[in-house]
Amino acid sequence: MQLARRLIDGVTYLFFPRLCAGCNRPLVRSEEVICIRCESLIPFTNYHQIDRNETAMRLWGRCAFSHATSLTYFSKEGLLQHLIHNLKYAGKSETGFYLGKLLGHAIKEQNWKIDLIIPVPLHRKKEQIRGYNQSLHICLGIADILQIPVDNTSVHRKRFTESQTDKNREERLKNVRDAFTVVNPEKIKYKHVLLVDDVLTTGATIETCANCILKTPGTQISIATLAIAG
């Protein structure tokens, strides 16, 4: 039986090799999503070990949070841009799950005592166009390591905000102000929420979403993103 299964696996692999999400080369059996060479090239920040890290400093004074970290540095044309692009636009949700697990390990190391993981929501229309919220898959990876629940229904995004990429900080803030609403406060009150997004740029989206969640009594926020842009 086992031999038959291995034979089927082998034949499947021959015709449909699993490819590395970073470099597109076939993965060997022990590799998962990203090959060992690409994984060695991921620019990890180790911010989870530093309280006064760049992610925390960028958000200081804008929303009250307990901890903040980003797993990697994001640079244009870099490996992370490629991976996150695949995650967002090419339907490679397993890349989000995989990187989410790495983020989960970093957070577990620091024992942040999180109760609930919430992805920064996309507007329903945008989610329909893309097919899914990429941050949800990052959350599912984190949850797999921390063994705590993901809540992707209690916070909604109200407006269909325009693309943020060519806006400065003030324009971005205006664009997302009042964009979020907590539709199920019972589920999040008195909880330490880990708010998760893919890339931290100016932080306007995270700031607004965090402040919206913090209006619910007893909530505490920590923040984690896959990458921080310079």
Ligand SMILES: [Zn+2]
């Ligand atoms: Zn690779």
